[in-house]
Structures are given as C-alpha cells and as structure tokens.
Amino acid sequence: TQLLEQSPQFLSIQEGENLTVYCNSSSVFSSLQWYRQEPGEGPVLLVTVVTGGEVKKLKRLTFQFGDARKDSSLHITAAQPGDTGLYLCAGEEAFYAGGTSYGKLTFGQGTILTVHP
C-alpha cells in the first residue's frame, strides 16, 4: 500500500493570499483524486487527475499531477473564508481480489486550511 505524504499539515492564512498544498509518494499512481471536507460532513470530490503532467483548473483552484505520477499539488489563488476545510489527496493503485483487478484509493493525512476574513 502506498503512503501519501501531504504538506503542510496545517495552514492558516488571511483572505486574499495564495497557497499550495502538496501530496507526495515514492510510488506511481494510476490516478489521483483531491477531496475537500468541511466539519461534520463527508469528503467531496474536487478533481481527478490521470495523466502525468496534467493540469486542471476549477475556478481559483489549480491541480497538477507530476510528470512521473508520484506527486500532485493543489494551488489556491486569492483564498476566501469559504475555502476553509480539510483537503485530502487520494492516490490509486491496482488491487487484486479473487482474480479481479480493482482500483484502490489510499488517502493522505490531510491539510487543514483556515482562511481568516
């Protein structure tokens, strides 16, 4: 099972600042997902990246998948208080059970982002 290291673990910034969250592993992912979780709720998918070097944008959020598919980053421009939450990356690897191949997601430990007004 892959280990996913997210950094930083905590991030406290002022509204309007930019930030980047990193997700790293020594292993290669077949795909990587980013989720955002608010207190008292379950995680919600933001994006899935599949191809090495891929860049996806979601409004003020930019996601990048490393060329070697071992790492990913999430960049937020002009953060807003509504961006506050726990950001989770989840890497996918092949998993075999009963002769059948499945994709298995392993989550990082998360980055707790707080954006102050």
Place this chain on the structure above:
Amino acid sequence: EAGVVQSPRYKIIEKKQPVAFWCNPISGHNTLYWYLQNLGQGPELLIRYENEEAVDDSQLPKDRFSAERLKGVDSTLKIQPAELGDSAVYLCASSFNAYSGGNTGELFFGEGSRLTVL
C-alpha cells in the same frame, strides 16, 4: 436524488458495550466502503464491498469489528466490544464501478457516524 445516508449521526457508549452503524448507499452504486477517520486526519479503509462480496477487509480488526451487506444494498458495521481507542468518525461511501480494472470513480460519502467511547 438522495445521497449516502448514515445513522446514527452521533453515538456515545461506555467501553465494552456494542455499537452498530448503518449505511444506505446511493441507489445503483455497486461498491460500498467503510472508513474510519480520526479528527483532522485522512480516512482509513476498513472494508470494501463489491455488491455483497467483501473484496478488501485487510484493515478490519476482525476480533471486534464485523460488517455485512447481505443483499448488496445497505450495510451494517458493528463493534463488539468497543474500546476507548475506537472513538472516531465512521464514514460510509459508495461508488459505481462500471467494470473491473478501471480507475476508481468518484466516491460519495455520507456525513459519518461520530462514536465516543467513555
């Protein structure tokens, strides 16, 4: 369309007592997951079902934890007896996997069941 439904939302019990959590996934989703999440941490997989078959239960502490998904729809996770260290949020998620071997699709999570063991 209703999302993943979990109950109860909160449960407080004394150690050594049993507890059960219930999950109803999104209609048509063949894959169901139970995760454990500690405060401020990422979810850790306990068990994964493909329809009614548990295909990955390697991280489930089988001495005290059990789960079932008898008809391939809703699922129950049980802890007996509960220990202090079991205090956490238990998340259920579901997804639709059209075929084996492909990339995992989006996981849809419930709101979780927060367990406090005293």
